[in-house]
Amino acid sequence: xxxxxxxxxxxxxxxxxxxxEAAGKTKKLQKINQMYKSAKAEISDMKQEHERRVExxxxxxxxxxxxxxxxxxxxxxxxxxxxxxLIEKHILxxxxxxxxxxxxxxxxxxxxxxxxxxxxxxxxxxxxxxxxMVYWTYGNVAPAPKKKREKKKRKKG
Numbered sequence: 001x002x003x004x005x006x007x008x009x010x011x012x013x014x015x016x017x018x019x020x021e022a023a024g025k026t027k028k029l030q031k032i033n034q035m036y037k038s039a040k041a042e043i044s045d046m047k048q049e050h051e052r053r054v055e056x057x058x059x060x061x062x063x064x065x066x067x068x069x070x071x072x073x074x075x076x077x078x079x080x081x082x083x084x085x086l087i088e089k090h091i092l093x094x095x096x097x098x099x100x101x102x103x104x105x106x107x108x109x110x111x112x113x114x115x116x117x118x119x120x121x122x123x124x125x126x127x128x129x130x131x132x133m134v135y136w137t138y139g140n141v142a143p144a145p146k147k148k149r150e151k152k153k154r155k156k157g
Contacts, residue, residue, distance in 0.1 A: 087102065090103045090104065091103075
């Protein structure tokens with residue numbers, strides 16, 4: 001308690017007369033009033049900062065809600081409900097990588113399609129033959145110039 005009193009200048013002082021006591025106490029009162037104003041200003045700043053944070057968070061919530069509704073609309077439009085349920089049954093959140101993972105995805109869609117082997121390079125040798133006659137080129141032929149129409153003069157009548 002004495003440390004707090006010393007910190008704020010509240011230590012009992014001995015005065016020689018009433019004028020010294022009044023001046024000393026006035027000085028303490030001014031110091032305490034300044035501390036009060038400073039604390040009040042700090043509280044006001046903190047309230048404003050809190051209001052800004054709340055406003056930002058509300059804007060974020062509004063934006064995320066909008067994005068979530070769009071995502072739900074796209075999902076509902078493109079994926080039938082029975083398949084949505086199936087996906088929801090087999091999906092898990094992976095904390096390590098921060099992503100959703102769908103079990104058994106390796107056994108679905110194009111992953112299960114039989115792949116045709118890539119032909120060996122010898123199979124493409126037949127295309128190395130001269131194929132100039134197959135393609136037509138128009139590089140040497142210039143387009144015919146367009147004829148200009150002459151404007152007919154109208155007679156004012």
